Amino acid sequence: MEAPKNMKIESGKIPELENLNSETDQRVLPVKSGTSKRKRPPRRPKGPGLRVESILENPHPHKWRWIRWSFLLSTNFLFFASFYFDIQILEGTLSGSRLLGFHLADPFASFQVMLASRVFNINLIIGLLTILVIYLLLGGRFFCSWVCPYHFLAELGESIHKRLIRKKIIQRNHTFDQRFKYGFYLFFLVLSGFSGYTVFEIINPVSALSRAIVYGPGLVLIWVFAILAFEVFYSRRAWCRYFCPVGVSYNLIGRIAPFKIRWNVNKCSNCKKCQAACMVPWVLKDTVNQGKSEYVISGDCTRCGLCIDACQDAALQYHVRYLDKLI
Amino acid sequence: MTDSSKTAKKTEGIQRRFFFKKTSSALIFGGALAYGLGSSFLLEGREKRLRPPGALEEDLFLASCIKCGQCLQVCPPQVILLAGLADGNGIGTPFIVPRDGGCILCKGLPCVLACPTGALDHHISEGSEAEMGITVLSHPETCLARSGTNDIIHQMQTLLEKESSGTTSPSRKVRRQWNRVMIRLVDRLEPEESRNLAARFKVREAGLGALLEHLKGLDHDQKKSLLDFARTTKQAGTGCRICLDECPIRELQPIRFEKEDHPSNRGYLPVVNQTCVGCGVCEERCPTEDASIEVIPRKKWKPRKT
Numbered sequence: 001m002e003a004p005k006n007m008k009i010e011s012g013k014i015p016e017l018e019n020l021n022s023e024t025d026q027r028v029l030p031v032k033s034g035t036s037k038r039k040r041p042p043r044r045p046k047g048p049g050l051r052v053e054s055i056l057e058n059p060h061p062h063k064w065r066w067i068r069w070s071f072l073l074s075t076n077f078l079f080f081a082s083f084y085f086d087i088q089i090l091e092g093t094l095s096g097s098r099l100l101g102f103h104l105a106d107p108f109a110s111f112q113v114m115l116a117s118r119v120f121n122i123n124l125i126i127g128l129l130t131i132l133v134i135y136l137l138l139g140g141r142f143f144c145s146w147v148c149p150y151h152f153l154a155e156l157g158e159s160i161h162k163r164l165i166r167k168k169i170i171q172r173n174h175t176f177d178q179r180f181k182y183g184f185y186l187f188f189l190v191l192s193g194f195s196g197y198t199v200f201e202i203i204n205p206v207s208a209l210s211r212a213i214v215y216g217p218g219l220v221l222i223w224v225f226a227i228l229a230f231e232v233f234y235s236r237r238a239w240c241r242y243f244c245p246v247g248v249s250y251n252l253i254g255r256i257a258p259f260k261i262r263w264n265v266n267k268c269s270n271c272k273k274c275q276a277a278c279m280v281p282w283v284l285k286d287t288v289n290q291g292k293s294e295y296v297i298s299g300d301c302t303r304c305g306l307c308i309d310a311c312q313d314a315a316l317q318y319h320v321r322y323l324d325k326l327i
Numbered sequence: 328m329t330d331s332s333k334t335a336k337k338t339e340g341i342q343r344r345f346f347f348k349k350t351s352s353a354l355i356f357g358g359a360l361a362y363g364l365g366s367s368f369l370l371e372g373r374e375k376r377l378r379p380p381g382a383l384e385e386d387l388f389l390a391s392c393i394k395c396g397q398c399l400q401v402c403p404p405q406v407i408l409l410a411g412l413a414d415g416n417g418i419g420t421p422f423i424v425p426r427d428g429g430c431i432l433c434k435g436l437p438c439v440l441a442c443p444t445g446a447l448d449h450h451i452s453e454g455s456e457a458e459m460g461i462t463v464l465s466h467p468e469t470c471l472a473r474s475g476t477n478d479i480i481h482q483m484q485t486l487l488e489k490e491s492s493g494t495t496s497p498s499r500k501v502r503r504q505w506n507r508v509m510i511r512l513v514d515r516l517e518p519e520e521s522r523n524l525a526a527r528f529k530v531r532e533a534g535l536g537a538l539l540e541h542l543k544g545l546d547h548d549q550k551k552s553l554l555d556f557a558r559t560t561k562q563a564g565t566g567c568r569i570c571l572d573e574c575p576i577r578e579l580q581p582i583r584f585e586k587e588d589h590p591s592n593r594g595y596l597p598v599v600n601q602t603c604v605g606c607g608v609c610e611e612r613c614p615t616e617d618a619s620i621e622v623i624p625r626k627k628w629k630p631r632k633t
Contacts, residue, residue: 082400083399083400091397091400091441092395092396092397092400092443093394093395093396095395096393096394096397096443097395098441103443105393105444113392113444116390117391121443121444123442124393124443124445174351177352180352192390197390198390198393198394202418211409214400215396215399218411219411219412219413220411220412220418222412
């Protein structure tokens with residue numbers, strides 16, 4: 001009796017999942033041994049996870065989340081400690097820093113500086129290339145969920161938002177077009193080129209928060225928390241999903257980064273728990289819904305590992321693409 | 328209700344929702360556009376601030392600064408501050424408030440070396456090459472060097488006036504200032520003068536420690552008598568020279584003292600030479616209530632130094 005109850009809650013959480021592509025679902029569903037082959041398609045489950053196997057739980061349901069959070073907090077602690085305790089491992093803030101003396105620079109901030117000042121400083125180029133290489137290895141928007149302090153706040157905001165919706169304090173979640181961030185990206189690059197000033201840095205909540213962590217809080221935090229309030233009460237994770245141009249640079253790197261999440265079709269029981277867990281609704285669409293690729297190819301995948309935690313079949317794993325070809 | 332009318336209503340709702348989605352997105356995008364355009368022009372041309380040594384021209388500096396704050400991290404006296412939202416022009420850019428703490432032009436200029444974007448120009452390697460601003464004697468009427476007053480005696484006077492005007496016991500700040508002046512006074516005494524001081528206040532030893540220990544607990548009248556004593560000492564004859572004494576590049580003589588023609592002036596007028604880089608230490612250390620000597624940020628000498 002307990003199982004269907006569980007299911008109901010699960011299906012209630014994710015109304016988007018009801019319009020799944022039925023064709024691909026049938027392809028993915030393993031054919032049960034007792035039924036005759038291909039005569040009749042297997043019964044289509046009404047909601048996600050209406051199968052007996054779905055009751056199973058991942059033995060370590062929050063493993064990657066804890067690893068990720070501790071990585072994020074310790075990275076930001078290193079930034080904090082560089083100034084507060086004078087521990088010189090990771091100095092600076094997220095827009096520009098030094099890892100053991102080597103320059104690192106945020107790509108979007110660097111592009112803005114280069115366009116605004118029309119000066120190509122060698123240190124800035126070194127810092128930019130180092131960051132590009134690092135995130136090419138780590139996987140693009142890895143930065144967002146593993147390093148960005150705003151992401152951590154937004155994750156907490158997201159859970160508050162979900163709770164408010166469940167208690168019907170907020171009617172529904174509002175969405176925007178996710179391509180907005182590319183427009184923002186180009187717009188602010190062009191603007192910094194024309195105005196001769198790094199305009200986006202005035203409103204950049206990521207670097208503002210990072211500076212607040214290292215050098216003490218300021219009035220800019222009002223703006224950061226205003227964005228957070230917008231996310232909590234109006235549109236879930238709006239900044240990261242639809243607007244953040246800082247993430248766009250990492251998004252573009254992430255498309256070609258070999259470190260990806262791999263989806264094993266044979267193991268997958270098609271319960272769609274991964275989609276419920278995923279922080280960005282369209283990331284798993286190409287892979288788990290439509291089966292276009294074996295890997296999660298969306299640039300917006302932050303390699304956060306929430307889908308891996310949610311998967312009961314161990315069908316989703318971190319994997320380095322092309323590694324087998326190299327060896 | 329028929330089936331078709333149901334679907335019609337449903338699609339209408341979807342269309343309306345789609346419309347709202349588009350409008351709200353457009354509104355947000357338009358708002359951001361207006362904000363960006365507005366702020367980029369409105370924030371220009373505000374009051375200029377003292378930047379760390381090696382800073383490029385203000386416009387180019389604002390364009391190249393990546394707002395990482397690494398210059399502030401390596402600053403040994405920790406005088407570099409980061410601009411906040413209320414500071415207007417350039418959020419997150421470094422600046423210096425000379426009255427709160429001037430730049431001491433450290434050896435090797437660590438802030439310049441730390442800058443990842445070259446907003447603090449790597450071409451300068453020494454503090455004396457910096458062009459942060461020009462120092463001017465903004466309030467010659469209060470300048471102690473000009474009136475020929477020694478800074479220790481001047482400070483003792485003002486502190487005593489403060490003390491006698493208030494009915495309650497002196498505040499903690501005044502007491503701390505008094506103690507600091509006391510240390511400077513006793514430190515500069517000649518051996519014979521310190522013996523006289525010890526005799527005057529009946530201290531057994533004429534050592535620095537013993538004298539200071541005793542002078543800490545003086546009452547108002549005793550302080551007045553101490554001021555009288557200070558006027559008889561040798562150093563009371565010399566005028567204030569703090570701006571030059573504290574200057575980080577004083578061997579280059581950025582300030583010279585000139586005798587004024589006017590007979591009413593006993594002292595010397597401090598005149599700023601072109602070797603001054605505008606670090607702001609003189610403004611920080613100036614003993615008058617409002618600094619008599621001040622830095623005009625970002626101004627440069629004409630013709631430019633090589």
